[in-house]
Amino acid sequence: MIKRMKGTYDITSDIRYYQAIEKQIQKVSRLFNYQEIRTPHFEQQALFHRSVGQDTDIVSKETYDFKDRGGRMNTLRPEGTAGVVRAFIENKLYAEPKLPQKYYYLGNMFRYERPQKGRFREFYQFGAEAFGSNHPAIDAEIIAYAVTLLRGLKLKNVTVHLNTLGDKASKAAFEDALKNHFKDDIEHMCQDCQTRYQENPLRILDCKVDQDKAIMQSAPKTIDYLTKTDQKHFTLVQDYLKAMNIDVIVDHNLVRGLDYYTHTVFEIKVSKDLLGSQNAICGGGRYNHLVETLGGPEVPAVGFAFGIERLVMALKENDYPLVEDAIHLYLLILDDTARLKAVEIAQKLRLGGIITELDYMEKSFKAQFKQSAHHNARFVGILGENEVKENQINVKDQQSEVEETIALDDLYIELAQKLTKQRDDCKDCDKGESS
DSSP: OOOOOTTOOOOSTTHHHHHHHHHHHHHHHHHTTOEEOOOOSEEEHHHHHHHTOTTSHIIIIIOOEEEOTTSOEEEEOSSSHHHHHHHHHHTTGGGOSSSSEEEEEEEEEEOOOOOBTTBOSEEEEEEEEEESOOOHHHHHHHHHHHHHHHHHTTOOSOEEEEEEOOSHHHHHHHHHHHHHHHTTTGGGSOHHHHHHHHHOGGGGGGOSSSTTSHHHHTOOOGGGGOOHHHHHHHHHHHHHHHHTTOOEEEOTTOOOSOTTOEEEEEEEEOOHHHHTTOOEEEEEEEOTTHHHHTTSOOOOEEEEEEEHHHHHHHHHHTTOOOOOOOOSEEEEEOSHHHHHHHHHHHHHHHHTTOOEEEOSSOOOHHHHHHHHHHTTOSEEEEEOHHHHHTTEEEEEETTTOOEEEEEGGGHHHHHHHHHHHHHHHHHHHHHHHHO
8 A cells, every 4th residue: 555655644534624724814814915825836946045044954954855857956845935035026026016015825835854743744834925014013913914813713822922133234243242152162062053153153042952051041132232223123013013912022032943034033822731842833024135135126024934734733722613514405315216306406506505415325215314414414305206296305404303395496595595594693693692
């Protein structure tokens, strides 16, 4: 038997969690006026080397790289931002009159990393990017967008961890301070840290091997090396978040793992009761120079990304109330004469928006009735030779247990009216609960 590749998975019984998340993503994205964008699953290898950073773990250890038949080096996308930025430049989206330009994406990403709980080699990522504004209010909006999604999914105890890296001058001053801080101890730190010391000192603070050492705990903080302009930006981000009733925890050790970040960086975490110590569910920040780095004009930007698998885990641990799969009508067929008519009826009802199922296994009446229960059918229709001759059908409402005979010509209207009334009653019930 051929089995799935290591680090991948099939979505079967959990599919409704994914569908619930996708539905909420579409709803919240519409509220914040972010438009969907879709980019290729693979890009030129150079795109990720130039954007994410040559010395990052993603590029140096985790990318799936391959040479195609034309001799070109390609990479399966390990994250979504670089592809969106490339599309933004190539399609000249920066020339669009609507400012800022706001996009979201949802799709497969690929990283060759050690599979573990909530982490896979092929995974789903939801992200959003806002281009064109350097105002701190858009930093706050992108965070509010992510928080609103989590609130819509009924996740509680969500915390926003916030920091700033500042822009080029601030980052350069902070990097110098880090190199000076670690210079006497770097040879006693892990090999990755020694490489980062030369290439990107900020990423030393991301180290999981040496994170508990005293030298790490006493490291300089970004906040102490900000220019006045960068400090003002960070203060205003916090003010705007406060105005939106979003509390933050300022975490001066938060730097994020990608090279392109400037100014605001953040992570959103859920309760440790849901995901344990690895409870970060979203990360993002501002990247004001990436568009220019990849050959576009000077356009500031800010964004975030969610790992959908970890979000699914959180929903399951939080007992998220999934809507049970159900159909509107199950047709019980008594004979072959009725089967032909049942197929005709089912197609007409489906085209009218009524979810209809029927027996294709030639099961007994009792077995068909059990199937209707498995499908959680609201109505069960009994159709035999006599019903076909008389152009009528016996219908039982499984909720009220009321049975009635309905003319086949009236079946759609009768069912549609009953289902509409049920929806209206549910809306009234919801209003009563919320009042």
